[in-house]
Amino acid sequence: MHRATLLAAVAALAGNAAAQFNMLRFACSQLVVERTDPLVNPGQFYTPHLHQIVGGNAFNITMDPANDPAEQSTCTSCSFVQDKSNYWTAVMFFHHRNGSYIRVPQIGNGGPQGALINDGGLDIYYIPSGRTTAFKKGFRMLTGSATNTNDNNVNRGNICHRCWTSPNENTFVGGAPCTGSDTVAIPKDPRCKLIRQTLIFPTCWDGKNLDSPDHQSHVAYGQGSGANGGGACPSSHPVKLPQVMYELMWDVSKFADRNMWPTDGSDPFVYSMNLGGAAAHGDYVFGWEGDSLQKAMDNGCNLNNACPSAGLTTQPPAQYNACKKKQQAPEDVNGWLQAMPAGEVAMKA
Template sequence: MHMKSLTALTLAAPASALIRFGCSQLVVERLDPLVTPGVNPSPHLHQIIGGNAFNVTMNAEDGDIGEMATCTTCQFSEDFSNYWTAVLFFKARNGTYHRVPQVPNVGFEGQKGGMTVYYMQDGLANYEQTSKVTAFKTGFRMLIGDASYRTKEEANRFRQITYTCLQDLGTRYPETMDFPKEPCPAGIMANVRFPTCWDGKNLDSPDHMSHMSYPELGTFENGGPCPESHPVRVPQLMYEVIWDTSKFNDKELWPEDGSQPLVWSMDDTSGFGSHGDYMFGWKGDSLQRAMDSPCYVNCPMLATQSIEEMNKCSVPNVVDEVVDGWLESLPGFSGGEHA
């Protein structure tokens, strides 16, 4: 979808909820309290946004992170959830790696890296946003994507994890499942959309995915019904992460054979291993109230904070390693293997 479509959505001013907001960077660290709780460091590097209750364990029995956090990097200051993805690196012709910086979306200038988050009653293509959804519950968490996937056949399991080669910051199409093969003038947007049907019982599952499902047919946008096994319709959660690959568009730096030089922090050069993690942490019933209200992009009924306040929230690094500058290997790897 091109930015003009988002503008049209804003002008349509429907009666139901779609909220879109920026979140600054909380920390860039080799921790993953969802997939490898208690493991310090985790196998690969992540970039995390949201509340400052983020830590190495975050077991469900530890309590409500919406109550434990004292600040958040997100615009809506009642949202203490944590959201994270892998980290994108550029691999130069000489074999060294450099972390690709993140830049804010249009409208969030001044935000320190991070990403843009959406909660929708319907997909962006539905201007009216007419569906009723049940907000996530305290303790809810989920994962979409698989860090080990390297082929399109594997990645087809996840229908809505894509990339957009940005001609400018308003570009929204076309989307591909693998990394763009040519330099992108304004960088690359990594799009992560989560399943929207919940079993209504489990706040998590052993693989962090089985308690969730796509609709019976197609994706969230076509309005298909949820399967009987997962009957509860929840908001479409979506991440947009803009990686400023434009800094590395000089093909003299690219591999001599011209192959694309981007690699995820789990040593994935295909792009098919893209994934996103989520831990719900909205305070009280604030998300449900927003989803039940005429909130559209902005939401006057939710408490908000300035970009300056968002940028102030952070947590200290607990893993002692260098992740910036030119690196001989990816964090957690040595000579192409995990350290």
């Protein structure tokens, strides 16, 4: 049985007994929602699609690798004080049959490993498997493709969606991430109360380049797939990294009425590229203070708990929820919109 599958089974049966499988799992609230992307579109305002960004408030449109987010951030929207990294994803929208769009709200995560409280945003996992080498200052990467429209081009074991028939994750649905009935496509089922999105990053590094032109070639997936800490690495990318996983809970409960859904056969739920689940993607810029992440991996730090052996401290939800940043590309992205935010500044419906 794979480690992740075992973890899920133990968690479902024994609650916090799953803590024997040590990994970081913590909340990160929204820092800002805006059209910027310092990896794919550095220096550009009003990038082609909208992102939600979490983490350190030093986030900016260039993210110069010479500048350390851990040193420049004065707060972080993540629960670990030492994590000033930035994490971002596309935003899910509901497309009403009248042509208007609205952002799908998000809820915090629960489950057998304990509730995580988020103001939007996502949950972050760092899953070790054996000896891992933490990311270096200036490291960044992305997973997925914002232009992909073919589900078959996506490994379902790394990027997936789950129809969550419970109104919260306190009632666990399914098994390990990206297994069972999980799909690359965004589910279209009125029975879904939530849609859980999972993005799993590569765990193997070439050991030389902190980035690459496509932000992907310097890393690779190991053998196998899923949330198992990553399998054996290829010789081209021999350095084992902690496995980074994003988990998002989109609350679609208010959109279950099919009378609200488009009549032309188009999808009711789309990402901010106006595309479906095949275009799901995530971006990562490392920003942990000093060697705190390496110490966390070496000392078996667990879940969202303070870890004195690694110097990790946590902050309460009220504190990390309060870490916000003013939009660098100002536009109203709340409420019903006439069209997906793209091109010119978005307009209200």
